[in-house]
Amino acid sequence: MNGSARRSGMGLVLALLVASSIGLTGCWDRQEVNDLALVMGAGLDLSEDNKLELSVQIFVAKQAGDQQGSAGGGSGMSSGTAKEQTTVYTATGDTIADAATKLQELLPRKVFWGHGEVFVFGEQLAKHGITDQTDFLMRHPGPRLGAFVFVSKGKAKDVMARPSQLERNISEGLREMAKSQTGLRVNVKELMQMLKSDAGAEALPLVSINKRNPESNQSPFISGTAVLKDGKMVGQIDEYTTRGIMWLRNSVKESVITFKPAGSNGFVSAHLNRSKVRLIPSIRGDEWSIRVQISSEANLIQNESGLDPLEPRQANRIQEGLNDEVSDRIESALAEAQRKMDADIFGFSDTFRRSYPKQWERVKKNWSEKFPQVRVDVSSDVRLKRPGFSGK
Template sequence: MDDAIQTEPVRQKKQKTAAGGSKAGTAERRGTDVTRVSEVSLSSKRAATAPIAVLLAAAVLLAGCWDSREVNELAVVMAAAIDQADEQNIELSVQVYNPRTAGGGGQVGQMSGGSGGGAGAFVVRSAVGSTMADAMSKLQEKLPRQIFWGHGEVFVIGEAVASKGLREHMDFLLRSPEIRDKADVFIVKGKAKPLLTLPVPLEGNTAQTMGKLADIHLGVQVSIINLTRMLAGSARGAILPLVQLSQSEEKAGDSGKIPFMTGAGVLKNDKLIGYIDVATMRGAMWVRDEIELATVTVTPTRTERGDVTVRLVRSRTKLVPRIEDGKWAITVESEAQGDILQNTTNVDFGNPLLAGRLEQDFNDQIERRMTGAIEKLQKMNADVLGFSQAFHRRYPKEWNKVKDRWDEQFPHVQATAVVKVKIERHGLSSSGAVRPNDEVQAE
């Protein structure tokens, strides 16, 4: 009985404590709910103000371009020429677009003589300076508009400048943010400026003409960035397309001269060391895997007369280096596919055996082109073929031993060319189109 009386107050105390705890929990939950409501309300306000902040920022940022320039305030350079003025200075010439005559009144192709004025589709201005940057600043003094390099497609380098060295000039071409590093670079015998001052047929100016020459891949195509990589490569060798002016058949005098490719200039340690002809240049392009357009004509070995011309539509070349018993050798492996453009022989190349013989004739001719180019460049001791990179990738340890004397090693590398041409299509006739059947050699 006494125990029951004593436990009753304890039970009442526990109930009160439980009630108090329940009230406290309810109050805590209410506080949490209020906090959550406040957070939701704050998030809603932030979500509502976010688009307004974005619009305000856009209104500030899109109000205008701080560095914008109007076209009618610019002297747009289409091409540039670099010549040696004297022992210490260079001459920078630019071909500037003339919008007043190109769009209407003037005749496309007219221009100003030398660095003077004139009413034509373009004008040429020149200035002399100790560096490219110095010459450009002086050139700006001769133009009422700000020089703009963003549309410059062509840079032509004179022979004297290339012989003296290109490293300092390449620094300016790469450092300027306006100059396109994909602009094409050419070399010319003698002065480069005359290429800019003459109007040419079809395209109207030399910048467009030489740009098209580069695009059709009849010769090597070298951009500013390509030239930089070659000069900074392990072999320190580079190749540049060589252009010169040719007299057209339609017009006499300077107005009828047009630029065309006549080979390539070879550079070593950033200096011009010599030239190669078109045949050697094309052979080098085969080795460098740069052939995109090629038409090859051969006289089949087992025919009495006639030629076969094939247009190559695809080609791929790879370099396979090897080092055996201390001897350095490299195999140039090339595969190509082509179509017969013309057949003036009496042979029916629908016969697989005769077609195989014809393919071997083409293999032999292309191999001779490659071998001739390699031998010529080895005599010049200028590795512009990528041999050094091939050995570096395949034999890095051996390469490190000779990299400082690659000039001594390169001329002694044994090079072999292996070509496989596949003739895919013969045209509408596998033999001569107008040759009687009794004259066709079918086997």
């Protein structure tokens, strides 16, 4: 009887455990995709009354018709094509969090930031300062640290409302342009690291819309670099000089350079790969200097110069012209950022800090004054490895 009672008691306990576990199955906090407003990208602008204007591109399951709405300083508009399947909503507030709260009032679905690909700061907001706004991107659990960051010429809202010619929407288009590294590539995490660094300067890719025909449906494109100091935009650098910035930041792995060799009548285009850059700092007394050593291999992909790359002397002229072109781009970047803007967007401060920690501690508070005085020596060693068939 005791054994039978014991087995009955154990069976009752097991039955109770099974019954109680039924209520624990499933996801109590699950969120269905159909209940979410998926943010693909966001534009941040400074409104006329110095408020924060937030424009988000929302993905919808099917083409939405023209939608209009307003609540708490917000509005919505369709992106306009069935291909994109996105709608842009705008709300205004004192901060991003405030604007996001008012944005939620416009939508029947819960705003979800986890799919965000890009964040675009408008030009006026960038000049006013972006440090306070990036605080939201780091503290809020929704935005992805790997999302790419841009500055737009004009309003970021106009960029978010544009279509993409090849991708489903402009957020995906900007993401792919960032990955292709035609310009600088910066994500949220890297931006925060720059804002907190001792250099006190930041560089972000600059996005433009066709100025000649602003009403056209041309996709926005990367047109250079926005330079910021202490989170405030102080200048712009064009596409040509941006390549020099990328060399100095060691972010060029391969590229195509077109130039005219000295004494020739035409252009030469070469594809550079296996590119590496070394920054070698030196301190001698009060003189601080950095030696920039560039190494790369080049494949000749077009030759209109009349020079024969299979003839050693003429091949050397092509190679010398190639090295001069790389050095010129770097010198152009230094002239803009170091001598005109006093902005260390190259990471020289980190280079000195690692190699000379004691000396760095003495100057880091006055780095903005020391940086323009740093002498930079550029040495380019690009070698023509594959001249190709000359056709002669």
